[in-house]
Amino acid sequence: MCGIFGYCNFLKDKDRKEILEILCNGLARQEYRGYDSAGLGIDGDNPGEIVFFKEVGKVAGLRKRIAESNINTSKTFSSQVSIAHTRWATHGPPSTVNCHPIRSDPSNEFIIVHNGIVTNAAALRQVLQNRGYKFESETDTEAVAILTKYVYDSQPGKRITFPSLVKTVLKELEGSFAFVFKSIHYPNEIVTARRGSPLLIGVKTEKKLKVDFVDVEISGPDDGKAVDGFVPTAPNSRLAPPAPKISRRQSRNYMSEDGMPQPIEFFVASDASAIVEHTKRVLYLEDDDIAHISDGQLHIHRLRRNESGQAETPATRSIETLEIEIAAIMKGKFDHFMQKEIYEQPESVVNTMRGRVIFDDYRITLGGLRSYLPIIRRGRRIVFCACGTSYHSALATQAMFEELTEIPVSVELASDFLDRKTPIFRDDVCVFVSQSGETADTILALRYCLERGALCVGIVNTVGSTISRETHCGIHINAGPEVGVASTKAYTSQYVALVLMALQLSEDRISFTPRRRAIIDGLRELPVQIKKVLELDSTLREFANTLLANQRSLLLMGRGYQHATCLEGALKIKEIAYMHSEGILAGELKHGPLALIDENMPVIIVMTQDSLYPKVQSAFAQITARKAQPIVICNEGDDGIKKGVKTIRLPKTVDVLQGLLNIIPLQLLSYHLAVKNGFDVDCPRNLAKSVTTE
Numbered sequence: 001m002c003g004i005f006g007y008c009n010f011l012k013d014k015d016r017k018e019i020l021e022i023l024c025n026g027l028a029r030q031e032y033r034g035y036d037s038a039g040l041g042i043d044g045d046n047p048g049e050i051v052f053f054k055e056v057g058k059v060a061g062l063r064k065r066i067a068e069s070n071i072n073t074s075k076t077f078s079s080q081v082s083i084a085h086t087r088w089a090t091h092g093p094p095s096t097v098n099c100h101p102i103r104s105d106p107s108n109e110f111i112i113v114h115n116g117i118v119t120n121a122a123a124l125r126q127v128l129q130n131r132g133y134k135f136e137s138e139t140d141t142e143a144v145a146i147l148t149k150y151v152y153d154s155q156p157g158k159r160i161t162f163p164s165l166v167k168t169v170l171k172e173l174e175g176s177f178a179f180v181f182k183s184i185h186y187p188n189e190i191v192t193a194r195r196g197s198p199l200l201i202g203v204k205t206e207k208k209l210k211v212d213f214v215d216v217e218i219s220g221p222d223d224g225k226a227v228d229g230f231v232p233t234a235p236n237s238r239l240a241p242p243a244p245k246i247s248r249r250q251s252r253n254y255m256s257e258d259g260m261p262q263p264i265e266f267f268v269a270s271d272a273s274a275i276v277e278h279t280k281r282v283l284y285l286e287d288d289d290i291a292h293i294s295d296g297q298l299h300i301h302r303l304r305r306n307e308s309g310q311a312e313t314p315a316t317r318s319i320e321t322l323e324i325e326i327a328a329i330m331k332g333k334f335d336h337f338m339q340k341e342i343y344e345q346p347e348s349v350v351n352t353m354r355g356r357v358i359f360d361d362y363r364i365t366l367g368g369l370r371s372y373l374p375i376i377r378r379g380r381r382i383v384f385c386a387c388g389t390s391y392h393s394a395l396a397t398q399a400m401f402e403e404l405t406e407i408p409v410s411v412e413l414a415s416d417f418l419d420r421k422t423p424i425f426r427d428d429v430c431v432f433v434s435q436s437g438e439t440a441d442t443i444l445a446l447r448y449c450l451e452r453g454a455l456c457v458g459i460v461n462t463v464g465s466t467i468s469r470e471t472h473c474g475i476h477i478n479a480g481p482e483v484g485v486a487s488t489k490a491y492t493s494q495y496v497a498l499v500l501m502a503l504q505l506s507e508d509r510i511s512f513t514p515r516r517r518a519i520i521d522g523l524r525e526l527p528v529q530i531k532k533v534l535e536l537d538s539t540l541r542e543f544a545n546t547l548l549a550n551q552r553s554l555l556l557m558g559r560g561y562q563h564a565t566c567l568e569g570a571l572k573i574k575e576i577a578y579m580h581s582e583g584i585l586a587g588e589l590k591h592g593p594l595a596l597i598d599e600n601m602p603v604i605i606v607m608t609q610d611s612l613y614p615k616v617q618s619a620f621a622q623i624t625a626r627k628a629q630p631i632v633i634c635n636e637g638d639d640g641i642k643k644g645v646k647t648i649r650l651p652k653t654v655d656v657l658q659g660l661l662n663i664i665p666l667q668l669l670s671y672h673l674a675v676k677n678g679f680d681v682d683c684p685r686n687l688a689k690s691v692t693t694e
């Protein structure tokens, strides 16, 4: 998805070369989100001048374009604001004209970068065109840029403040967005706002800040009022320009401890990974927050007030300290982030369990669920809702939840769940699984369940993300940042977190004690066993480079717990190796898929030893009878498999955890298939890390 980056320095000299470098780095750090073009807008040499650089393709291309230009890179700015963007096309194909920043007019009075989709952009465009405004791009964003100019032009004396102007514009918009606005009318000011798309602001100062929060300011009643259905008759007769009436505390965070204004830098981004190299002090914006940075000060306004005139969210936004290290988001010794993340799994599963499992006492403590356990246990059913890999992690643990909690469990794809308008009731427990915490379909499903009064639980990797904040309670999986678009370590950590949740829910059932203990013992062994599986890497590379190298299709089959493994393995192979791959429930073979089997159809069959082993053996017999030559994923020491059959032998663990080991060879296989074909492993075509549109 698109990535936003904004940079403001105040009383801090920066030459243009440094500013351009900061902007390009900010974009590069967000490359993993997926994008098809990149652009930026900076101050020109003369007042009121804005210079753009835009390029279709990668940030590296944008850097090259800048290097080849004759812009004076030594010009120094003691204060300035600049904005940058990586775009993932939704309205109009990738092109320099559709690339952000998008301008309101040829004089660049207002320029904007935007994530998300404005759903009423076509209607706004029509009204503005009827009023004589010219559009140059196909983007929804341009309607917002031009609307901003329109509202500004409509002000008598044009005395409206920048945040009031933006507030007026935002009130006309439908859909989801994160914006940053820059204008020649408001030099050195930036306004940024969000609804539905993440945004955070990094703050960097030399001296400590006096306070580590920013007050949310409630403005006077006329401030930023809506554009009367946007059907004005006489532009200059509407929208009196009210001076902002601040009825609450002023922003104080820009001052140092001695109470004096100080040099300061602000970084606005969609993602913490773009900020962490500059500062770890960040503030997350809430939906409908409008942040205004000017003269080294950060003010936060609300788009709307509730009826009592109070802000409906907390009255302050705290400046938090990010815990991720820059090293954690770099590739290190690995060629790709995906590879690094596959190899991190012995540690990431430990991080998911850290402080939560006391192995010697067989005790689980999930701090985030503690006070909600009685409500969950009383729930009529548990409904899991997720997309893609996160959906598979829920599917992988469904049977265990049913077994240990004895509560009916359903697992839903978030988009389908919404399409069906699934009935949800107050005594339902709805669990939303998401690595990013920003997946639009999952967020919409969450809001749907919140409206119906269900208890909503999040299983999320990204602290501070929308799902983490909007759920009643939850578990952070603590897998660390996942950069590769193909989800790997998040899957195993989600899986472990869900196992912990089921174990915690069943702790009061004495009859389950032996089973719970066996699972907890299995969890203790897990990191060592994952390391053993990773030792098979060269065998898997060999399979990718020989047996499967020129195949167009691959079937993966298994049953019970391993059905989810097959679906997840097939998803990995599709998304990064661009190879048709299908996960098949082995029990369904004779109801259709068997027709595909012959000596030319590549098959992997998961045949690790659990209670369904005899049934999978029969599936193996059915396919080999049709001349298939499957690769078998089985346990070490399984001597029931005929000589000459190609095997991937894995350590044995308790049945509910075996899927955690079985998925790893499939992750590695998909990785090597993609590398062999020279595909972009970390940013596969047409995909994005965080899917923030429906």
Ligand code: UD1
Binding pocket: 355, 366, 367, 368, 369, 457, 458, 459, 460, 463, 467, 468, 469, 471, 472, 473, 474, 475, 476, 477
């Ligand atoms: C928390 C702290 C952790 C600290 C530990 C021990 C955070 C993020 N975690 O971890 O740094 O070491 O206590 O004191 O500060 N939540 C949701 N929805 C979600 C995920 C989580 O509402 O999707 C809520 C939880 O209900 C909880 C809070 O966020 O209130 C933190 O969750 P989590 O990090 O899982 O809690 P702990 O493991 O207790």
Ligand code: M6R
Binding pocket: 387, 388, 389, 390, 433, 434, 435, 436, 437, 438, 439, 442, 485, 486, 487, 488, 571, 572, 575, 687, 688, 689, 690, 691
């Ligand atoms: O961030 P989320 O877990 O909510 O993302 C859900 C899916 O978009 C994601 O798992 C996707 O399927 C991955 N690219 C799969 O590797």
